[in-house]
Amino acid sequence: MQPLKLGLVGCGDIAGYTALLSKLVPRVRLVACCDINRQRAEQFARRFRIPMVFTDYDQLLSQSNLDAVYLAVPHHLHAPMVKKAVAAGKHVWVEKPLTRTYPEGIDLYSTVQDNGVKVGVNYQYRYDPGCFRLAQAIQQGYLGDVFHVRINVPWSRQETYFSGAAWHASFEQSGGGTLLTQGSHFLDVAMWALQQRPISTEGITRQVKFKDVEVEDQALGLVTFEKGTTLQIHSTMSAAVEGAVSIEFYGEKGTAHYSNRPFPNVRFLGVKPHAFRLPRFGVHALQRSLIGFCDWVINDISYLTPIDQALPVLAVVDSIYQSALSEKKVKISDLTF
Ligand SMILES: NC(=O)c1ccc[n+]([C@@H]2O[C@H](COP(=O)([O-])OP(=O)(O)OC[C@H]3O[C@@H](n4cnc5c(N)ncnc54)[C@H](O)[C@@H]3O)[C@@H](O)[C@H]2O)c1
Structure with a gap:
């Protein structure tokens, strides 16, 4: 099974945890990272051994041969970046919340649905x-x-x-x-x-x-x-x-x-403990959510938060x-x- 080639956008706080946990997920390979702050992007690439570094999202989409992008950027950038990725034929894993508002989310959903790519939202809890x-x-x-x-x-x-x-x-x-x-x-x-x-x-x-x-x-x-x-x-x-x-x-x-x-x-309380089985294994919810997204894209096994579930x-x-x-x-x- 070929690992998913993922490009990470926004080398900030949450991206560091995701990049670290991605090392425990053989189904994914971080092949590119992007941040408007060049120094941050380069440091991030060195720290996590990511081969390609970009400071421009459009260039990342056009030059990096990715299967999917992970968007860990401020909320106002979620909708425009998801739309661009989908238009470029890339699957998308976007950080929560999907967008700033419900109308913005509905507009995004109606634009990207039925485009042949998968859009998941990282509500990892x-x-x-x-x-x-x-x-x-x-x-x-x-x-x-x-x-x-x-x-x-x-x-x-x-x-x-x-x-x-x-x-x-x-x-x-x-x-x-x-x-x-x-x-x-x-x-x-x-x-x-x-x-x-x-x-x-x-x-x-x-x-x-x-x-x-x-x-x-x-x-x-x-x-x-x-x-x-x-x-x-x-x-x-x-x-x-x-x-x-x-x-x-x-x-x-x-x-x-x-x-x-x-x-x-x-x-x-008042009922017996409920037996359950987690849908994915891993050391952390964020890791399991990443595995869930990869399995969705690679094997079509359902992910718990596809875009419509985040509305x-x-x-x-x-x-x-x-x-x-x-x-x-x-x-x-x-x-x-
Ligand atoms: N799932 C979780 O538990 C969790 C935890 C924290 C944050 N988040 C979410 O992750 C997202 C990012 O939050 P954060 O706390 O990591 O923010 P952050 O400010 O630490 O990082 C955002 C990064 O995006 C970069 N950036 C800004 N504009 C850009 C552009 N046009 N192109 C490329 N990079 C750009 C910034 O330079 C910064 O490095 C938000 O949606 C937030 O809600 C999720």
């Missing part, structure tokens, strides 16, 4: 053993009807988060703060588990610690789903001490409680932002996924 087990249990009705879900993301970021990557602070470039960038991982998992259409949201966003940026560092959302299930999410990047992420599902037969600490795990979470995040702005409950009436 679907490959986290605890999140996967939780989602399987809920999808299989293990708790019976779920009446409530509670998500808490008490993360902590320092000033360097904004000073080191100015796009994080720009609403135009990022599309949002902690809810879109961090909380959406776990909102995605919970909605994937629930498999219900969201119908309305109420939200509050605040700037608790970082007051001179354009995005929120704390967000609260309340989502109502078609069968009456409610979901509350609290996401922050301003916890004084970073805590465990939790996702709790309350069902008619029992409760399931996910925590990512000290390692990803799920506790079941529902965007619709809900958008709607929570709208509610926070208008201080009103917002109905989600025109979902097209």
Whole structure:
């Protein structure tokens, strides 16, 4: 089996982890990397022994004989870069979130679908053993009807988060703060588990610690789903001490409680522990997600987050932002996924 020839775009924070973990994935070979910052691109290529280096994305697409690109760039570049890759006949693995907003995501989806290439979005927590087990249990009705879900993301970021990557602070470039960038991982998992259409949201966003940026560092959302299930999410990047992420599902037969600490795990209360098998092996969710994408492209084995699967979470995040702005409950009436 020939490994997938992958070009990595954006040699920043997450790309370093992905490049490191890619060394454990024989199905993939990083053959090129690209960053507008030449020094960063060259250092990255040396560190991970990547043979071709580019500072121009168009040149990477036209000159490097790739099968696929991995886009780890600021959010405002996701849509234009995905479109260019698809037009060049390359498969795409793009970092979450798919785009800054739901309308931007829908526009991208309608442009790239049915083009003969695969577009996957790296919501890697679907490959986290605890999140996967939780989602399987809920999808299989293990708790019976779920009446409530509670998500808490008490993360902590320092000033360097904004000073080191100015796009994080720009609403135009990022599309949002902690809810879109961090909380959406776990909102995605919970909605994937629930498999219900969201119908309305109420939200509050605040700037608790970082007051001179354009995005929120704390967000609260309340989502109502078609069968009456409610979901509350609290996401922050301003916890004084970073805590465990939790996702709790309350069902008619029992409760399931996910925590990512000290390692990803799920506790079941009122029902027996749910048996499960992870769809991919690996040391980390990000590695398993990469394997999943490669298997999808090479062997047509389904990937957990193809592009259309990354749209529902965007619709809900958008709607929570709208509610926070208008201080009103917002109905989600025109979902097209
Ligand atoms: N899956 C995860 O757990 C996870 C974690 C962190 C970040 N992310 C996502 O990864 C993406 C990147 O985030 P990051 O934290 O690594 O950002 P970053 O700022 O650390 O890195 C982005 C890189 O893109 C480069 N870049 C900017 N414009 C470019 C262009 N036109 N062509 C080529 N390179 C360009 C920048 O120079 C920078 O090196 C975002 O979508 C983010 O939400 C995902």
